[in-house]
Amino acid sequence: MTSFIPPVTVLTPIVIRILGCNPGAMTLQGTNTYLLGSGRKRILFDTGQGVPEYFNNLKSVLSSENVTLEHIIISHWHIDHIGGIKSIMNSSFSANCKVWKYARSDCSELDYVNDVLINKLQNNQEFFTEGATLKVIHTPGHSTDHIILTLKEENAVFSGDCILGEGTSIFEDLHEYLNSLHKIQDLKAKIIYPGHGPINVEETVKRYIQHRLEREKNILVVIDSFPVDKEWTVDELVEILYKETPRELHKAAGWNVSRHLHKLLKDDKVTLTNDKWKIRSNL
Missing domain, CATH: 3.60.15.10 (Ribonuclease Z/Hydroxyacylglutathione hydrolase-like)
Structure with a gap:
């Protein structure tokens, strides 16, 4: 509320x-x-x-x-x-x-x-x-x-x-x-x-940073909890990560998850093929 x-x-x-x-x-x-x-x-x-x-x-x-x-x-x-x-x-x-x-x-x-x-x-x-x-x-x-x-x-x-x-x-x-x-x-x-x-x-800034880093960790945990060759769409990850969030906010959540994934791609922690994401097997 x-x-x-x-x-x-x-x-x-x-x-x-x-x-x-x-x-x-x-x-x-x-x-x-x-x-x-x-x-x-x-x-x-x-x-x-x-x-x-x-x-x-x-x-x-x-x-x-x-x-x-x-x-x-x-x-x-x-x-x-x-x-x-x-x-x-x-x-x-x-x-x-x-x-x-x-x-x-x-x-x-x-x-x-x-x-x-x-x-x-x-x-x-x-x-x-x-x-x-x-x-x-x-x-x-x-x-x-x-x-x-x-x-x-x-x-x-x-x-x-x-x-x-x-x-x-x-x-x-x-x-x-x-x-x-x-x-x-x-x-x-x-x-x-x-x-x-x-x-x-000012304490809110620290909370914002922690939240983004925690969300990144959660994405990796979800991907890593399935077989290494499992490929994910952004929508599939949103369904798991935001299951407690009202569905009308899932589109915005999907945008944020996508941005997280692109950062992880730059960090060499995930791969992207045909709009599907997969954790790097050497992690």
């Missing part, structure tokens, strides 16, 4: 969370977006999916705080984080606002998304607004363009989809994802503001 998250929450004097109003199996209670700073001009981290209710809540917060947006920073390209850009940028409270996102390495991106000019983020780029000092850190793995933000004043991290408030995240490249988790762990943040779900603490 997921925790209840109000549509709008003043978390600290410099952090207001506005929920994306797009709950679902993959988005939990919805996408968390964050209004940062304490002055008349502030920074928005992520824009939700484009749900009208979210836009109305954001507009209400900006009006009650009597503030406008100076920058919008996007954690990564997924629609539930970038979908609200056009509505926000067409509003009166975003005049002269700049939108920023890290460039994807897996495709040729346009400079415009939904007719909105996108400025390209750089690793270690810093943003300053009254009350908040932010630093961009490139953390690929969940997606090639994924970034997190650090907030100096609170020793906090806005983790996007690298770390969720509940459950675990999916990823495109497990090797890069684990490296990114270690980057976050090295920051020793006191607070983690996730892309979905409730606030977390």
